[in-house]
Every structure is written in structure tokens, then in C-alpha cells.
Amino acid sequence: MRALQASTSYSVGVGISSVALPPQPSPHRHVILAKVDPTDKSVEIMRKFSEQYARRSGTYFCVDKGVTSVVIKGLAEHKDTLGAPLCPCRHYDDKDTEAQQGFWNCPCVPMRERKECHCMLFLTPDNGFAGQEQTISSEEIRETTANL
Amino acid sequence: MAVSLAAAIPRTVARTSPFSSSDNSMLSHFSSLQFPSELRTFRIRNHCPISKLRLRTITLVASKKQALSSFDELLDNSDKPVLVDFYATWCGPCQFMVPILEQVSTSMIDKIQVVKIDTEENPMIADKYKIEALPTFILFRDGKPCDRFEGAMAAEQLVKRIETSLQVKE
Numbered sequence: 370m371r372a373l374q375a376s377t378s379y380s381v382g383v384g385i386s387s388v389a390l391p392p393q394p395s396p397h398r399h400v401i402l403a404k405v406d407p408t409d410k411s412v413e414i415m416r417k418f419s420e421q422y423a424r425r426s427g428t429y430f431c432v433d434k435g436v437t438s439v440v441i442k443g444l445a446e447h448k449d450t451l452g453a454p455l456c457p458c459r460h461y462d463d464k465d466t467e468a469q470q471g472f473w474n475c476p477c478v479p480m481r482e483r484k485e486c487h488c489m490l491f492l493t494p495d496n497g498f499a500g501q502e503q504t505i506s507s508e509e510i511r512e513t514t515a516n517l
Numbered sequence: 518m519a520v521s522l523a524a525a526i527p528r529t530v531a532r533t534s535p536f537s538s539s540d541n542s543m544l545s546h547f548s549s550l551q552f553p554s555e556l557r558t559f560r561i562r563n564h565c566p567i568s569k570l571r572l573r574t575i576t577l578v579a580s581k582k583q584a585l586s587s588f589d590e591l592l593d594n595s596d597k598p599v600l601v602d603f604y605a606t607w608c609g610p611c612q613f614m615v616p617i618l619e620q621v622s623t624s625m626i627d628k629i630q631v632v633k634i635d636t637e638e639n640p641m642i643a644d645k646y647k648i649e650a651l652p653t654f655i656l657f658r659d660g661k662p663c664d665r666f667e668g669a670m671a672a673e674q675l676v677k678r679i680e681t682s683l684q685v686k687e
Binding site for chain 1: 603605606607608609610611612613636640643644648649650651652667668669
């Protein structure tokens with residue numbers, strides 16, 4: 370279901386110091402935008418992929434496994450909605466086109482060519498945020514993303 | 518300025534970090550979606566018949582024209598420089614920065630105002646400022662960008678970067 374990609378309306382995710390709400394209903398059209406969790410199946414696929422790819426590339430997960438978990442879930446969410454694990458740490462004009470084009474599908478070109486992962490998912494040992502692990506359990510993912 | 522969201526059920530933008538048990542009282546310093554509390558806690562659950570989606574929260578949205586003009590007004594009316602954090606829910610480094618931003622927002626409360634923009638919900642604002650990598654931070658002074666940087670960092674580094682930028686003579 371592609372309800373998430375509705376392009377006609379956006380929520381006001383803006384901080385404002387004071388708001389005066391009008392008493393009458395708004396004349397503007399409202400559209401419901403839903404926030405959805407990735408499926409367990411996709412999360413498991415991306416979890417296994419992340420472990421394998423970290424091993425293969427000689428990179429390590431972040432000391433804060435919460436970062437790793439959020440990115441894995443972001444990849445899973447894109448896999449569900451777009452059919453490909455598009456990098457969750459980027460803003461795109463057109464996600465469908467990007468997913469088809471492939472540059473930012475995980476593992477993205479910058480990662481494959483230069484081991485550059487700005488998502489902090491795959492970290493080279495010299496990176497200050499790199500931990501010692503190349504594994505992450507489903508439990509860890511569940512626990513660290515319980516609040517999201 | 519009235520942001521007409523009469524039936525609005527906003528999702529609070531400043532969410533608790535999954536990585537630390539941050540004290541929610543600090544959120545009062547942290548300019549996020551500050552609608553009256555009776556609206557903030559209201560949530561719709563699972564009214565949608567789409568069986569495959571598990572809906573957590575639903576946000577009624579304003580027209581995109583309003584979101585952009587609200588943001589512009591916020592920048593114009595602010596008496597302090599505004600640090601804007603462009604983020605996305607499933608961006609790891611963005612979530613990493615949540616407690617750090619809360620800390621910096623509190624410690625620099627006299628110097629800056631911190632605002633967070635969800636780029637998935639506000640793509641027009643993100644497009645306007647040509648946001649690509651997340652998180653991107655833009656420091657606005659007198660309504661105009663005066664510094665811009667990307668990526669997660671420690672609180673000390675963030676403070677240093679902001680203070681250095683603010684010292685630059687206009």
C-alpha cells in the first residue's frame with residue numbers, strides 16, 4: 370500500500386514558540402500521513418545482511434547499537450515500501466526512481482568504493498564511533514528501537 | 518500567526534531517544550511541536566482498514582503551503598539564531614543526536630533556538646534547502662543560513678561549531 374508516499378500534504382513538524390488555534394475548522398484539506406513499522410521479515414533479512422557485509426568488508430558496528438538498529442529498521446522499511454533497501458539517512462526528491470537507479474541502495478556506491486557509510490552502520494576500525502562487534506541480535510534491535 | 522490545524526493531532530517531533538532515558542522536562546526548552554497538551558496526547562489507532570499496515574500514530578496535516586510559511590515565519594520572528602536539525606525517523610545518526618540536541622538546546626538556551634524538521638513529513642522545506650545527507654544542521658541568523666554541516670557529533674563539538682559560527686562578524 371503506497372499511502373505513505375502521498376505527495377499532496379505534509380505535516381507541520383515545525384517547532385513554534387506560540388500558536389493560536391482558530392476556533393472554527395480549518396478550510397484547508399487534510400490528509401492523514403501514517404508512520405509505519407517495517408515487517409519483521411524484512412528486519413531479519415537486513416539484520417543478516419548487515420552482519421554478513423560487516424564481516425566481508427572488515428567494518429564494525431557502532432559502539433551504540435541503537436544506531437545500528439535504527440538503520441537496519443530504516444533499510445527494512447524501504448525494502449518493504451520501495452522493494453529495495455534505500456539508504457535511510459538521506460533526503461530524496463523521488464524515492465522510487467532512486468531505488469530503481471541503485472546508487473543509494475545498501476550497500477551504496479560510496480560504501481562499496483570507499484567504505485564510507487554516513488549512516489554509521491558499517492564503520493572502519495579507525496572511526497571513533499566503531500565498536501568491536503560485527504554481530505547484532507534481533508533482541509538488541511527490538512530493545513533499542515522500542516521507543517520509536 | 519495561526520497555523521490552522523484545528524483538527525490537528527500532531528505527532529510530537531521531539532521523541533524520547535531510544536538510547537538513553539532522557540528527562541522529558543528538558544523538552545520544554547526544546548522547541549518542537551508545541552501545541553496545547555490536550556492535542557499532543559491525542560492519538561488515533563487502527564481506524565484504517567488497510568490490514569497490512571500497523572499504524573502507530575496518525576498525524577493530521579496542514580497544507581504544504583502552510584508548513585513552509587510557518588517555518589519561514591518562525592525564522593523571521595526569532596530573536597535568536599535558530600539551529601535547524603533536518604532528520605528522518607529511521608536515520609541512525611539522527612536518533613543518536615536526539616539527546617545531544619536536548620542537552621545543547623538547554624545549555625545554549627540564551628544563545629540559540631533549536632528546531633527539528635522531519636524531512637519525510639516536510640519534504641518541501643527539505644527540498645528548499647537542498648538537504649541530502651541526514652542529519653543536516655543549518656544555523657540561521659536573521660532568517661538566513663549562516664552555517665551548514667552534516668553528520669552526528671558529540672555535544673562539545675556541536676557547541677564549539679555553533680559558537681564559532683556565531684562569532685563570525687556579519
